[in-house]
Amino acid sequence: MYTQGLLEAPPKAASAVEDSERMAHFQARIDAEEKIEPKDWMPEAYRQTLIRQISQHAHSEIVGMLPEGHWISRAPSLLRKSILIAKVQDEGGHGAYLYSAAETLGIARSELIEQLLSGRAKYSSIFNYPTPTWADVAAIGWLVDGAAIMNQVPLCRCSYGPYARAMVRVCKEESFHQRQGYHAMLSLARGTPAQQRMAQDALNRWWWPALMMFGPPDTASQHTALSVRWKIKRFTNDELRQKFVDFTVPQAQFLGLTVPDAQLHQDEDGHYQTGPLDWSEFNAVLKGNGPCNAERIAERREAHAAGAWVREAAIAHAAKRAARAVA
Amino acid sequence: MNAVTTPATARELTTYVLRLADTSLVLAQRLSAWIGHGPAIEEDLGCANISLDLLGQARLLYAYAGELEGAGRTEDDFAYLREECDFLNATMAELPNGDFGQTIVRQCLLDLWRLELFEQLTQSTDMRLAQIAAKAVKEIRYHGRYSSGWLVRLGDGTDESHQRVATALVMLWPYVAEWFAEDALEQALAERGVVPSVAAVQAGFEARLAPILRAATLTRPSNVDYRWFGKRAQHSEHLSHLLAELQSLHRAHPGAQW
């Protein structure tokens, strides 16, 4: 998932009027690893946290179609073109699954899309970085989808049933994304000097943003505790980030590429320790000052506006048919 | 049973297969531009599926063309290293997407024509072509269902949607002429049962189209004497732009593997 660490203000505390008995029952159910289902009673803060997290995740999938999608027309072989179409299509599918899961919490998709297009809703900052070369498509698959899987697998056990079930489906498909990315990267790394340079350049640009996808350090993350207690989240940002680094560094070495971190080293436990992350950059992109923030939203707005007459026509046609069936 | 008996017939069949392949590729390229930009997420997925099918068809057909030609050209050689004047796709496939309505009209016309054509190609005396057609027919049947469903919704939707697709239909109709103007190559192949007669395909196309236009409350435009045909490499101005984009990265790295 592409959303961790993006949740802004923690949800308002559950109102005091909420029945403490129901609350206890709810927490007991979660502690017993039972799922919460759509029509169950749930604290308002739980509902709001989930709506925000699931919709941010959905928005990230939809916006995430754009940076890679821009390379569909120029993919360098017919096979790579097919793979990329299938991959970007999956992202759209993931967005749709997740909007569906969010809708079970009592919010309409049109409302969620409105939140995205009006700029009120967040999506993963990673998609505000540009894809100037083909190697960026490979790097996104390898690093961004790789980081996403790290985040997503625990969500398959999330306490909210529809989200957990959507994530099972997403995760199954996501492993194809990471593998195709690494495969494309491998072709570049074993290719011509120009291709190798392209691959290294992409790693240089995506490495740090990928690490920041896991969200702020645990010391600065305000709402991890509640999310962990509710089993919306099962590992902390730093735990997942460390796991990602430990997995990814050897993969980079196999490619013969250099991780752009002079301070990177292996500690006595075998973990790779990175140099400090530049959180001021993360915050700047989050605030809307990344290289592509404005373009991404503008592109989504344009598509949505251009499709309005189509959506209306389909509804009008269905209404006409219904009227004719009655007549 | 294979229809290729002489070098001359192999050349003819190669050209014909390239016409089919180029149409699939060029249409896939156009349609894939909707991914991320459709009127609903579900439509992005629909257009992506059709693009993938078309790319798959193009790849099978290029592979066959390469075998027929016998010069060792691969699917990517055909797709990425030929010039605009070498492409033999039906002109309609290369025309811009326009709005979703224009895309749907273009898609529906091409789907109905190609559905009829490929259904008849399953009876080809050339086994390979018949096999490729049999696979493609299943795909195109779904494409036609998708595009004709949308054409009916838009034609019989709001005043605005009706106006948009009616305009697109008139704009695109001249490019239908190419499909039914039989040339010497098609005639020669048809005589040997390798490809269907153009007249038979036209009759099937018209029979499929009529009820859809009726349901969409659209009027079939009158035929236009348009005679610049993509199958003879006489293209619109749009194809060279499309190819420039499609081929740019591949051509920038000659010989590279991806």
Add this chain to the structure above:
Amino acid sequence: MRPSVPRVQSLKVYGAIAMTLPQDWALYEVFVRAKRGLDHKHVGSLHAADAAMAIEHARDLYTRRQEGVSLWVVKSADIVASAPEDAAAFFDPAEDKIYRHPTFYDIPKDVETL
């Protein structure tokens, strides 16, 4: 800024009759039969303006990897569901009727065909 509650808008679509149309396409629930011999299983939902579109969307959204051989779609609004607060009254009374289960009956080992 546009209002954020579910919106309706008026459109003249059918002769002189003005209709009120919802902004979103209808929500449909999707059920997939993974292979012959299995039940259709709920997999999620989607939006579509009509039933034909819903089936096509279900195909494109939920069976991209040959996940099914048959699809059902049903308007979410048409599903009648039991309420969670009724769960105790609905399902707990079955708890003590253990005699419904074959394992309740202890049959001598000599009876081999039962």
